[in-house]
Amino acid sequence: MTRSAITTHVLDTAAGRPARGVPVRLEARDDSGWRALDSGHTDDDGRIGTLGPDRVEAGDYRLIFDAATYYGDRDRFFPEVTVTFTVTDPRQHHHVPLLLSPFAMSTYRGS
DSSP, X not given: OOOOSEEEEEEETTTTEXXXXXXXXXXXXXXXXXXXXXXXXXXXXXXXXXXXXXXXXXXXXXXXXXXXXXXXXXXXXXXXXXXXXXXXXXXXOEEOOEEEETTEEXXXXXX
């Protein structure tokens, strides 16, 4: 299995464990707007390592995390979290984690 050029993982910081089953969509911006590249769900370790192609071009991308589906009927503030980022060097791997809780979120460029 080839690792994607863009990967992610989601940690449920309120529960203190990986967020399993979070629907995630990867999109790229082109001249006509945003287009879907791939989608998937986080695994038991909260990761998606095969989301999209194994090589991407320089440009803008976004990951859309469906927090409403993950939290279900539980109280939460964010139904969806969108993380938009720019790939400047397509030779590099881009890992974009999400730290998620019902009322807060944070992200960073991982390795």
